[in-house]
Amino acid sequence: MSAIETVVFDLDTTLCENTQSDEEIHETVFARVGIEPPFTVEDVQNVDPADIPTVDTDRAFYEELYRAVTDDLDHEGYRRLAEVTVDVVDETDVEFREGAREAVEYARERYDDLGMLTYGDPDTQRAKLDVLDIAELFDAVVVCGPNTEVAGKPDPDAFETVLRELGAVPETSIYVGDSLRGDIGGANNAGMQSAWVPDEEPPADPDHEPTYVLSSPADVREIL
Template sequence: MGRIETVLFDLDGTLLRYERSPGEVLRASLDRVGTDPLFSVEDYYDRFDEFARRCDSMAELRSECFAALAAENGHDAALGRAVATAFDAERDQSNVELYPRAREVLETIHQQYAVGIVTNGARDAQRRKIDAVGLERWTDTIVIAGQDVPPKPAPEPFERALDALDAIPETAVHVGDSLESDVRGAADAGLHSVWVSGGDTDADGPTPTYRIETIGTLLPAPWNRSDS
């Protein structure tokens, strides 16, 4: 492996998390509307990228996605939209926090490498999260994929970040928690990868270049370790 000069990071589930999980917010939203569950939070996750590609805001994304999921499960689409409105009221996109030691990791990595963020999602929501934790102080470029560029695992978001950093794939690594979006996407774009496994030992999918349990264990960088 050649010298690493550029480090890209995923956002959600890698660097930061909501202070309340999406499942908790969905349950609170259903309670607000006074209805039984219309779909699972996993159903929402599965359809997120599909709606992100054609919606301009998080509010529109949720409204269209929740309406479709409700209708597909035999409920009135309007009820799904009502749950989406309640979800928007419950979910504050700025109510996020960095994972333990993520600040230390970012400060250290940014002193040694060009750093970028490559994340899927609605632009308005992702920007609020980024601003809430002040990520721009440690990053040189940010690519929010899903609208004007296809979402990960498509190679285009990685290529756009590398172009902005005047970097090449062979000397770049992407760090993320998803085997499909992050590891496969990085590989298809020619980058090395670090999978943040969260302790998962049985996941099926593409093989990352490196594997760590949490973002806090990225230091020392695995590509610099003698045992790697």
């Protein structure tokens, strides 16, 4: 295994979390729509965002998310749920996962090349970085997916794009993320090393094999 020279972080759920609880969002959305929930919070949490088709808007993302969870709604039902979810969720109301800021600062001190690859709307993702006050710590920030010119994760092009901006090579670069398919699978396919920071109990037999499995963002310091 090559020595690490470049570190690239994911943002959502790896470094930060929305301060609105999933339970609060779920309850508020269905109260506003006025129907009994046909699925649970856990059902939504079990959907990997990397399995959602690439779409152009937050509303379309939530509509596809709900289609992945249940077949019990008609077209209007999915559309209405998605519209209300966009109104309820404040995507920029985020806070660090425990130890995440320290992990980024530690990597910044030790490495010349520090990058971020994050999926989502460019304005929303950069607003999150401003809220967290860490944008200036990264040499390159690449936002992939809808409304960008970069394919969404796990497409290797997303990882290759941030490496090009950093002037780095995959063999000596590591990607730190929480999504097994989108982050770890994508990094592996791009030839990078990978560090998986799951936000829930990891499966016993994962589909993609990370180079490292970390119990929290703070553990990044143990591998760098």
